[in-house]
Structures are given as structure tokens and as C-alpha cells.
Amino acid sequence: MGETVVIAPTTRNEGHGKFVLDVDEEGIVKKGNFLSMVTVRGFEKFLVGRGMEFAPVATSRFCGLCPPTHATASSEAVERSIGLSPPRHGLLLRELCNIGNHLHDHPLQQVLILPDFVKDPEKYREALARIQKMRRIGQYICNVVGGEAIHSPYIRVGGMYTNISEAARHKLTAMLEEFTQYHEAQSRFMEEAFSAAGVPPGLGVNDVDMMATDLIYGRSDVFEEKYFPYYSELLPANYYGKEIGVEACTRIPLLRGKIVEVGPVARLWKYKGWREKGTMALNRARLTEISLRIERGLEILRELNTRAHTLNRPVSYGIGRLGIGVNEAPRGTNVHITRVEDGRITYYKAMPATMWNISTIGKSTEGFHYKWAQWVMRSYDPCISCATHMIVMHEGRVVEERFI
Numbered sequence: 001m002g003e004t005v006v007i008a009p010t011t012r013n014e015g016h017g018k019f020v021l022d023v024d025e026e027g028i029v030k031k032g033n034f035l036s037m038v039t040v041r042g043f044e045k046f047l048v049g050r051g052m053e054f055a056p057v058a059t060s061r062f063c064g065l066c067p068p069t070h071a072t073a074s075s076e077a078v079e080r081s082i083g084l085s086p087p088r089h090g091l092l093l094r095e096l097c098n099i100g101n102h103l104h105d106h107p108l109q110q111v112l113i114l115p116d117f118v119k120d121p122e123k124y125r126e127a128l129a130r131i132q133k134m135r136r137i138g139q140y141i142c143n144v145v146g147g148e149a150i151h152s153p154y155i156r157v158g159g160m161y162t163n164i165s166e167a168a169r170h171k172l173t174a175m176l177e178e179f180t181q182y183h184e185a186q187s188r189f190m191e192e193a194f195s196a197a198g199v200p201p202g203l204g205v206n207d208v209d210m211m212a213t214d215l216i217y218g219r220s221d222v223f224e225e226k227y228f229p230y231y232s233e234l235l236p237a238n239y240y241g242k243e244i245g246v247e248a249c250t251r252i253p254l255l256r257g258k259i260v261e262v263g264p265v266a267r268l269w270k271y272k273g274w275r276e277k278g279t280m281a282l283n284r285a286r287l288t289e290i291s292l293r294i295e296r297g298l299e300i301l302r303e304l305n306t307r308a309h310t311l312n313r314p315v316s317y318g319i320g321r322l323g324i325g326v327n328e329a330p331r332g333t334n335v336h337i338t339r340v341e342d343g344r345i346t347y348y349k350a351m352p353a354t355m356w357n358i359s360t361i362g363k364s365t366e367g368f369h370y371k372w373a374q375w376v377m378r379s380y381d382p383c384i385s386c387a388t389h390m391i392v393m394h395e396g397r398v399v400e401e402r403f404i
Helices: 054-059 067-082 088-117 121-146 166-195 220-230 236-240 264-271 279-303 353-364 370-380
Strands: 003-007 017-023 029-036 231-234 252-255 319-329 332-341 344-351
Touching: 003 370, 017 370, 029 236, 029 353, 029 370, 054 067, 054 332, 054 344, 067 088, 067 220, 067 319, 067 332, 088 121, 088 166, 088 279, 088 370, 121 166, 166 279, 220 231, 220 319, 231 236, 236 252, 252 353, 264 279, 264 332, 279 370, 332 353, 344 353, 353 370
Parallel strands: none
Antiparallel strands: 003 017, 017 029, 231 252, 319 332, 332 344
């Protein structure tokens, strides 16, 4: 007879997650469930009625790991609702700021998986030192381009608040070249660690479809035309079952009635012909993505006119049209949807990357011993706080309140 294995809270990930795994007598996962245990914070509700400029300010506070992606997706959702196009060089700076965030965040995932792959204390410390040097450069890019290393207040509705100086452009170029040296050494180190780890073949491989809108930055029009018409969602109790789902705090998004995977493998799958899936493919895909982002960052710095205009003011304040903003966050496709009328938000919805992946993580544990479940989870680098956006109302009254 099988049994249920519960792993809670999961470790070395952002937020509070929980596995509920149905396993056979040998501990092999037959049904994998991964769910968010972060309580709902109500961003989408308290944004309603606020000025449209507040949207990127508030949503960048979803969490502290990847604020630029939320500010960017939010700004673009507002812009598409009111019919505003930012200047070209403002868009270049937005992309550069998000590249800085990827170059800070992707190496952080290596910190979280190092204990799984590296047992030698000296090599572990050397790897951490390289990773921290890379992360410092990524944060510096966000600080210079976005105005702050964390919440990037220069990302505004209409573009970017200000351009960077010519001196800053030269310094960022030099720092990206320095980053390249650390990354090349760290990639060789991680590849050796991956090869020696003894991970079961095929760990984390699933039959889930891939979703991505761009290789690096994100395309709102691609999501709106290719994916949004086929979008639906389930409440957690309807997906996990009432016994499990009553604890979960995130919607389950579906495309054509099925769960999907977003993130590094999905982007490389869609735009680079990548054809490997699973835990180790995800870990390796991040190394590839770092290289692609360094290359693109240097390209932007060569192309950027530091005297160019970067912010357009609105000429319309909205008539309630639906605006969809999409950015490819470190963890995958990040979608914000809003309606703006007379400069105020009348509707808001967020579908961050881990919201798409959270059900896929559970499915990807199936077929392997439950001791590997957290290895699978960490390869997705879930940001569970970002994923948690759900509130259930009935005829204007609160159905249930929970206090932890």
C-alpha cells in the first residue's frame, strides 16, 4: 500500500511551499502536488481606484528578488490600456535594467542549489565568492539604470524617468566584461558539479507544454495573440482536491485546459531549439541564459544614445480598455493585466512566473523517489510570494478569514 508524504516547509526557495506526495511502497511519487502556503496579500484589490502611476510602484513590492520585472510588466499593461508608447531608448533602458536583474537573480539560484551539488567546503566557498561578485554587478546595473538596486523607481508609465550618463555607459560595459570572466569560471565549475552529482536520469522530465514570449525581454503582443485567448484558471480546491487545495493560496492557470511550464528551458525551447527537459536541463539553461544576457546587455550599451529622450507623457488617461503587459522574468513569463479609466485603475490581475510553474513543479516529481522532490523544486527557483494572488468573494461578503 502507498502513503502520503508531506514536506513542509520546503527549503532553499523564496516563500513558503509545501509538497503533498502520494507515493508507492518504495517511495516513488505517483501523484505530486506542490502548493503555495503564503497568505494572500491583496495587491490586486487595493490597486483598484488608485492612480495608474501607482501600479508599477506597488507591484514591484510583490517581493525583493525580481522587482524590475513587475514594474516593467505593470507599466506596459497600463501603457497598453491607455494607448501610450514609450520612447525607443526608454525601452532599451528598461530591458537593460531587467537584464541586470537576471544577472543578479540567476546566480542566486546557484547559491540555493550548491549544497545539493558541492560537498567540498573550500570549493563551496570559492563558488560563493564568484557568485556574490556576479550578483553585485547585476545589482549595480539595476541601481544605475533603474535608480535603485531593489525597486527601480525609474521604471515609469511612459518609459524610464531618466537616461544614464556617458560615463555610466562606459562603466557598465566594463562591469559586464568583468562579469563574463566570473561567469565563465563559475559555469565550468557548475558543469563539473552537475556531471558528478549522480542525479537519476530523466529527473524532473515532464510532458507539459512550454510557454514563452521572447528569448530575453518579453513580448506582450505575443502573449495577447498566441496564449491569452486560450487562458483559463482553476481555484486550488478544484485542482488539488478539497482536502489539499483548501490550504493553497494561488490560482492554477491553464492554457487549453492544461498546465504549462515557463522559464529558462521554455525560452530556449521556443527560441533556440533547445530540446532537453527536466531538473538538470533547467539548471544548465540558466547558465546559457546568463551568457545570452551578457551579450544582449553589451549590445544595448553600444546602441544606447545617452542623450535621447526616455519618457513620454500620456495624452490619454484611459477609457477602460484591457491592457496586457508581459515581461520574461528570471523564472519565466510574468503577466500583468489592467483596465485604466480617467487615470485610475478599475481592474488589476497578476500572473507571475511561479504561478504558471507551481503545478508543473508537483507534476515533475512524479516517477522518482520523494527524496528528489526538493531538487526538482529548486531547479525551478520558485518565487512563491510572487505567485500568491487569489481572493474569493461571494456577493460582496467574505466567505472565510484565516489568521496564521
